[in-house]
Amino acid sequence: MKHIKxxxxxADIEGTAGITRWEETENxxxxxxxxxxxxxxEVAAACRGxxxxxxxxxxxxxxxxxxxxxxxxxxxxxxxxFRGWGSDxxxxxxxxxxxxxxxxxxxxxxxxxxxxxxxxxxxxxxxxAVLINGEPASExxxxxxxxxxxxxxxxxVTGDQGLCHWMKQQNPNVETVPVSRGVGxxxxxxxxxxxxxLIQEAAGRALARSGEECMFPLPPYFQVEIAFREHARAKQxxxxxxxxxxxxxxxxFESDDWAEVLKFFDFVL
Numbered sequence: 001m002k003h004i005k006x007x008x009x010x011a012d013i014e015g016t017a018g019i020t021r022w023e024e025t026e027n028x029x030x031x032x033x034x035x036x037x038x039x040x041x042e043v044a045a046a047c048r049g050x051x052x053x054x055x056x057x058x059x060x061x062x063x064x065x066x067x068x069x070x071x072x073x074x075x076x077x078x079x080x081x082f083r084g085w086g087s088d089x090x091x092x093x094x095x096x097x098x099x100x101x102x103x104x105x106x107x108x109x110x111x112x113x114x115x116x117x118x119x120x121x122x123x124x125x126x127x128x129a130v131l132i133n134g135e136p137a138s139e140x141x142x143x144x145x146x147x148x149x150x151x152x153x154x155x156x157v158t159g160d161q162g163l164c165h166w167m168k169q170q171n172p173n174v175e176t177v178p179v180s181r182g183v184g185x186x187x188x189x190x191x192x193x194x195x196x197x198l199i200q201e202a203a204g205r206a207l208a209r210s211g212e213e214c215m216f217p218l219p220p221y222f223q224v225e226i227a228f229r230e231h232a233r234a235k236q237x238x239x240x241x242x243x244x245x246x247x248x249x250x251x252x253f254e255s256d257d258w259a260e261v262l263k264f265f266d267f268v269l
Contacts, residue, residue, distance in 0.1 A: 004101040004207045006057045007050050008152070010092050010143060011043045013064040014109035014119040015159025017179040017195035020187045022119065027066060038192055039064075040074040042158060042179075043106050045196045047076050049203025050104070059100075063092035064107075089262040091123075092139060093146045101211060103147045104203065108159035110182070111138030116162020117182040123269050128249075129227040130269065133219055138163060142265070144170075144216040149258045153214035155206035158199050160187070173213045175206040222261050224253045226269060237268035 013025050016039045023029040027036075047058050061082045062070045068083045075081060086094035096103070110116040113129055113136050122130040122139055130137045132145075140163055144154050156175045157167045164176035177198045180189040190198075206214075228234050231248045238245035243253045243264065253264045 004050070004053075004055055004155070004211075006099060006101050007055050007059070007104065007155075008093075008096045008100045008102070008147075009043060009046060009058060009060040009104040009106060010063045010096075010108075011039065011060055011070060012092070012105075012107040012109065012139070012159075013039045013069060014117065014121075015107045015163065015179070016042060017192045018187075018189040019180070020118055020185075025065065025119070027069070036069055036071065037074075038195075039069060039107055040071040041192070041196055042199055043070060044074050044076065045200040046104050046106050046156065046158070046203045047079050049200040050207055051076055051078055052200075053204040053207035055207060059095055061092065061095050089259070089266040090146065091262070091266065093143050096147065096150060096152065098150050098152070100150075100152050102153050102155040102206070102214070103144075104156040104158075104206070105140055105143065105154070106156075106158045106199070108140050108157060108163055109138070110160055110162045110166075111136055111141070114138070114162060115182060117160040117180070118185050118187055120182070123265070126230070126233060127226055127228050127269065129225070131223075131225040133221075133223050137224075138166070140167065145218065145258055146262065148216040148218040151215075153209075153211040154216050155209060155214050156203055158195075158202075170217060171214060173209055175202040175209070177202045221256045222254065222258060224261060224264065226251050240264060240268050243268060 112122040158177040161178035161181040164178040
């Protein structure tokens, strides 16, 4: 079994313990600083757990909004932090390549149309549905497929309960830490310190897994549909090569090449 030496961490905030309202995710709002701190604590816990289990190299991608949320001094010294956006279709996974042995997703949230998180969305709030092969797609689904196309296994997911349950259905070998459960416009969360402890413990267990058993299932072909809130977004998106407008607010795209799907998302979604 290949030992996990090099790890990629994609960090979001809407699946952080306790977070409930949009303003808590927005830099500059008085409520943001607390959840910026908690996001940083949860990422640091995941990194400590991995380092304690023998990981030697970690790249963390700050993957929320400005991508300048994590407090660098709170992370272990062994960690490199990718802040800002790479102007690349890889988006929240920018920096990942075939040399990594595994991926962690921290602070992740359910996708648009899912009732598991009051902040459920997929990439932005301008769409009402994102489907891949007929299944509602979260950012976790999109980014897990990206990892799989590079041969990199998903080892750990932390976030809302619904998302963690979904990942267990895809691959029960992936370690998950559900820190909250959406209830309408609200959420019920575990204690923030308990979240830190559970994440660090799960990260340590995750590195004991083999890459083969934690690989995300990769479809052979991709049929994508996006429904927008505004019809003009669909009309604009329909000009992307290979994209078809199938309804006033809907577009569709097909490919057997995930890299092409990511380019489609980058320009249209």
